[in-house]
Amino acid sequence: MSQVVTESKTEGLVGNMPEAAKPKSYWSLVWRRLKRNKGAIIGAAILLFFIIASVGAPILSPYPMEEMKMENRFIAPSADHWLGTDEFGRDILSRMMYGGRVSLMMGLVAVSIAGIVGVFLGVISGYYRKLDIYIMQCMDILLAFPSLLLAIAIIAVLGVGLTNAMIAVAISVIPSYVRVVRGTVLSLREKEYIEAVKALGVSDFKIILKHILPNVLSPVIVLSTLQFGTSILAAASLSFLGLGAQPPAPEWGAMAYVGKSFLLNAWWMSLFPGLAIMLVVLGFNMLGDGLRDALDPRLK
Amino acid sequence: MTRYLLKRFFTMLITLLGVSILVFLMIHLIPGDPVLNILGEFATEEAINNLKAELGLNQPLYMQYFSFIGNALQGDLGQSYITNLYVVDEIMNRFPITFQLAVYSLIIGAVVGIIMGTIAAVKQNTIFDQLAMMVSLIGISAPGFWIALFLIFVFAYQLPIFPISGYDGFYSLILPSITLGLATSGNIARMTRSSMLEVIKQDYMRTAEAKGVNVFRLIFGHGLQNALIPVITLIGLQFGHLLAGAVVTETVFALPGIGSLAIEAIATRDMPTIQGLVMFMAFIFIVVNLLVDIIYSAVDPRIKYE
Numbered sequence: 121m122s123q124v125v126t127e128s129k130t131e132g133l134v135g136n137m138p139e140a141a142k143p144k145s146y147w148s149l150v151w152r153r154l155k156r157n158k159g160a161i162i163g164a165a166i167l168l169f170f171i172i173a174s175v176g177a178p179i180l181s182p183y184p185m186e187e188m189k190m191e192n193r194f195i196a197p198s199a200d201h202w203l204g205t206d207e208f209g210r211d212i213l214s215r216m217m218y219g220g221r222v223s224l225m226m227g228l229v230a231v232s233i234a235g236i237v238g239v240f241l242g243v244i245s246g247y248y249r250k251l252d253i254y255i256m257q258c259m260d261i262l263l264a265f266p267s268l269l270l271a272i273a274i275i276a277v278l279g280v281g282l283t284n285a286m287i288a289v290a291i292s293v294i295p296s297y298v299r300v301v302r303g304t305v306l307s308l309r310e311k312e313y314i315e316a317v318k319a320l321g322v323s324d325f326k327i328i329l330k331h332i333l334p335n336v337l338s339p340v341i342v343l344s345t346l347q348f349g350t351s352i353l354a355a356a357s358l359s360f361l362g363l364g365a366q367p368p369a370p371e372w373g374a375m376a377y378v379g380k381s382f383l384l385n386a387w388w389m390s391l392f393p394g395l396a397i398m399l400v401v402l403g404f405n406m407l408g409d410g411l412r413d414a415l416d417p418r419l420k
Numbered sequence: 421m422t423r424y425l426l427k428r429f430f431t432m433l434i435t436l437l438g439v440s441i442l443v444f445l446m447i448h449l450i451p452g453d454p455v456l457n458i459l460g461e462f463a464t465e466e467a468i469n470n471l472k473a474e475l476g477l478n479q480p481l482y483m484q485y486f487s488f489i490g491n492a493l494q495g496d497l498g499q500s501y502i503t504n505l506y507v508v509d510e511i512m513n514r515f516p517i518t519f520q521l522a523v524y525s526l527i528i529g530a531v532v533g534i535i536m537g538t539i540a541a542v543k544q545n546t547i548f549d550q551l552a553m554m555v556s557l558i559g560i561s562a563p564g565f566w567i568a569l570f571l572i573f574v575f576a577y578q579l580p581i582f583p584i585s586g587y588d589g590f591y592s593l594i595l596p597s598i599t600l601g602l603a604t605s606g607n608i609a610r611m612t613r614s615s616m617l618e619v620i621k622q623d624y625m626r627t628a629e630a631k632g633v634n635v636f637r638l639i640f641g642h643g644l645q646n647a648l649i650p651v652i653t654l655i656g657l658q659f660g661h662l663l664a665g666a667v668v669t670e671t672v673f674a675l676p677g678i679g680s681l682a683i684e685a686i687a688t689r690d691m692p693t694i695q696g697l698v699m700f701m702a703f704i705f706i707v708v709n710l711l712v713d714i715i716y717s718a719v720d721p722r723i724k725y726e
Contacts, residue, residue: 276689387573
């Protein structure tokens with residue numbers, strides 16, 4: 121009976137509370153803080169624009185991606201071709217819309233590989249102190265190479281190409297995940313509730329899965345957002361150097377590389393793909409900064 | 421302090437050892453036989469055996485590593501497959517250009533970054549702050565090759581002030597340095613801003629202000645001087661990244677530095693040159709990071725040596 125009374129009292133209290141004073145879950149608080157952050161909203165809007173344009177390319181693009189018309193070569197931005205045409209008379213806007221798929225995919229694959237491997241190694245390193253020194257020493261060795269150099273060295277081994285460029289970028293990003301996750305796990309494993317579940321005889325696997333991983337989610341989300349942009353930038357730079365996506369693939373870095381040869385006559389060929397890379401990376405950076413402030417306001 | 425230095429030095433040696441193993445293994449990690457990769461699949465048995473003996477590839481792996489590291493310690497990083505020149509000589513011929521480029525870029529990045537960061541902090545939450553942070557964010561987000569192409573288009577094609585490409589002394593390094601410097605300035609501006617904001621809140625700043633200290637002396641003498649400690653660390657750490665970032669800039673501007681050497685070597689699959697370059701750049705990066713650490717700990721006595 122007393123239980124019922126308590127519940128109804130609580131319900132009554134919450135029910136009569138004004139909307140703003142109601143207890144909020146962690147994620148709804150994060151969402152509220154994020155909505156108030158102008159930079160994050162602008163960043164998300166930029167990304168949404170590029171995602172819609174890339175995913176919807178087959179429907180939205182004004183011309184077929186590979187349509188060549190020699191009479192249309194090097195047309196400057198105009199009403200017919202908003203972003204101009206290239207040396208084969210192909211519409212730059214249409215190619216950029218398809219190219220966005222490649223560039224965004226490069227970022228997604230690189231961040232996913234790095235995230236999965238990095239989180240795994242970071243958790244192991246932070247939780248099992250005996251393995252920590254070995255894993256961190258390996259990470260220190262990877263960090264001894266400036267990231268672009270590491271990616272170039274990996275491509276020198278694996279060979280030139282889109283897939284290898286993604287793997288190379290992913291490997292160069294892994295150490296930053298390991299460091300962030302390890303740091304978080306190190307502080308978590310000292311917490312009393314982890315000690316308590318350990319004392320109850322819960323297995324390490326369950327502790328990691330149920331109590332550690334959910335708590336590393338916030339820093340990993342922030343890092344992934346920021347690294348997404350960095351990875352796209354690195355992958356585009358590799359393509360520009362001729363080490364990633366190869367022309368005629370409509371990847372933004374590769375398109376800018378081709379445009380470099382026609383800079384004087386057709387500046388739009390490299391200007392717009394480069395601008396797209398900058399805007400997407402800017403979008404990820406703005407959203408990442410906003411997410412960091414929303415997930416951990418102490419860092420602001 | 422001595423214990424800390426010894427520990428850092430020891431860690432650096434282990435890292436260098438790991439780096440050397442990775443670089444050594446590069447040639448063995450390439451899919452296929454390294455000798456066939458060099459000679460092509462139609463090579464004769466005799467040519468294959470001769471090259472194997474010449475490269476020491478018929479020895480056990482650990483012996484090959486000892487000979488690799490022994491030679492490297494004596495300054496011998498092997499010979500280029502393509503030019504037959506010693507890799508060390510090639511690197512030393514080209515390094516001065518990359519070094520100059522990195523230094524000039526760092527100066528531009530530091531000056532622009534510190535000024536932008538200071539203005540943003542002093543004028544916090546004003547249009548100046550937002551503008552400075554937006555510019556720095558664009559600097560971080562813009563691809564280096566895009567900034568380079570933009571500068572070439574404006575300052576070499578439209579206004580023919582600077583050379584389009586190639587190396588002909590200091591003059592030809594101005595646009596490449598601005599390219600790399602702008603990207604660097606973004607990070608430095610953000611760090612300066614946050615560090616300066618911390619300093620501005622300190623009691624001694626309020627005291628100095630209350631005593632009527634001139635605004636410029638207050639900002640640059642009392643504020644920036646203290647805010648710069650973490651910024652200097654960042655500037656030091658950027659140096660290594662600039663050496664690597666120079667790969668893109670040197671390629672766009674056709675500068676004969678070690679960055680463009682790396683791209684040429686990859687295009688011709690010249691493994692000794694690639695290995696030598698990666699080893700050399702990683703070595704510089706590690707040493708610079710160690711020096712930055714030491715300077716940081718010497719400048720800021722609050723840092724604890726663990």
